[in-house]
Amino acid sequence: MRPASAGMAQLRATDAASLIRRAIDEGWEELALPGRGLDGAGAQAVAVSLRRATRLKRLVLAYNPIRDAGAEAVARELWRLPQLEELHLSGCHLGDAGAGALAREMRQAPRLKRLKLDSNNIGVAGAAAAGRELRHSATIEEIVLQHNHIGDEGAGALARELSHAPNFRKLRIESNNIHAAGAAAAARELRRAPRFEELLLDDNPIDDAGAAAAAAELRHAQNFEHLSLA
Numbered sequence: 001m002r003p004a005s006a007g008m009a010q011l012r013a014t015d016a017a018s019l020i021r022r023a024i025d026e027g028w029e030e031l032a033l034p035g036r037g038l039d040g041a042g043a044q045a046v047a048v049s050l051r052r053a054t055r056l057k058r059l060v061l062a063y064n065p066i067r068d069a070g071a072e073a074v075a076r077e078l079w080r081l082p083q084l085e086e087l088h089l090s091g092c093h094l095g096d097a098g099a100g101a102l103a104r105e106m107r108q109a110p111r112l113k114r115l116k117l118d119s120n121n122i123g124v125a126g127a128a129a130a131g132r133e134l135r136h137s138a139t140i141e142e143i144v145l146q147h148n149h150i151g152d153e154g155a156g157a158l159a160r161e162l163s164h165a166p167n168f169r170k171l172r173i174e175s176n177n178i179h180a181a182g183a184a185a186a187a188r189e190l191r192r193a194p195r196f197e198e199l200l201l202d203d204n205p206i207d208d209a210g211a212a213a214a215a216a217e218l219r220h221a222q223n224f225e226h227l228s229l230a
Contacts, residue, residue, distance in 0.1 A: 020049045023056065029083070032060035040070025047077035057083050062090040062116070068098030075105035079112075086114040090144075094120040100129030107137045116144040118172070127154035131161030141167055146174035146200070152182025159189035168193050174228075175203040180210020187217035187227070196221060200228045 016033060023031045031053070033046065043066040050056060059078065066074065071094050078084060087106065094102070099122045106112055117130075127150040134140050143162070150158065155178045162168050171190065178186075183206045190196045199218065206214070211229045218224045 016046065017049070020046065020053075024050070024052050027055040028053070029055055030058040030060075031056060032058075033064070034060055034088075035063040038064035038066060038070075040066045040073060042066075043070045044073035044077070047074045051077060051080065053081060055083055056081055057111075058086040058088075059084065060088040061092065062088045063092070065093045067093045068095055068101065071098040072101035072105065075102045079105050079107075079109040081109070083111060084109055085111050086116070087112065088116040089120075090116050091119040094122060094126075096123055096126030096129065098122075099126035100133065103130040103133035107133045107140075109137075110139070112137065112139055113141040114144070115140065115142070117148070118144050119147040122148040122150060124151055124154040124157065126150070128157035128161070131158040135161040135164040137165055139167060140165055142170040142172070143168075144172040146172050146176065146203075148173075148176055150176045150178070152179055152185065155182040156185035156189065159186035163189045163191075163193040163196075165193065167195055169195050169223075170198040170200075171196075172200045173204075174200050178204040178206065180206050180213065183210050183229075184213040184217060187214040191218050191221040191224070193221075195223055197223055198226045198228075199224075202228050202230045204229075 016036060043061055043064060071089060071092065094117060099117060122145065150173065155173055178201060183201050187199065190199060206229055215227055218227055
């Protein structure tokens, strides 16, 4: 693997095009462009340039203000990459519309396993929309949504949809203002997911009774291994 993450903070924005060319020419499997000030148009330009990056497995565009339109535009290009397994869009100013549009495009990605959407502005509608789309993905294994505000309703809706994804294994929804009812609802839905293993609910206002209820729901899940409620 030829990672591109080291030293990225020191690179000037004008070096991005050169770095992408190297990623394509040298067959990099990982490319990281975090915090480069890319807006929606800039992120789309990056995605278009990466059409020929046929060996790329992991792309990090975190902490760039690409917003909803940019996320959809990026996904419209990236789902075609034959080897892409991870897409990181943490802290990209995404809202509900962006989360749903992104999921709608990326559900077609042939190998996508991990989608990071933490530290955005995604609420109930965005969580539900992402779930409705990604339930159709045969490859998705992990979704990271901590530090959003999906609440109880969003947690239940997301879990209900993802329980149908055949290879889904891990959900991270820490710091989302989820209470006891939401935790129990999410656990109740996810216990039906055939390969589900790990649910992270840390930093939510879940009391002891809620924690016990969530644990009870997951106790008999076939492959479940870890519930985190710190």
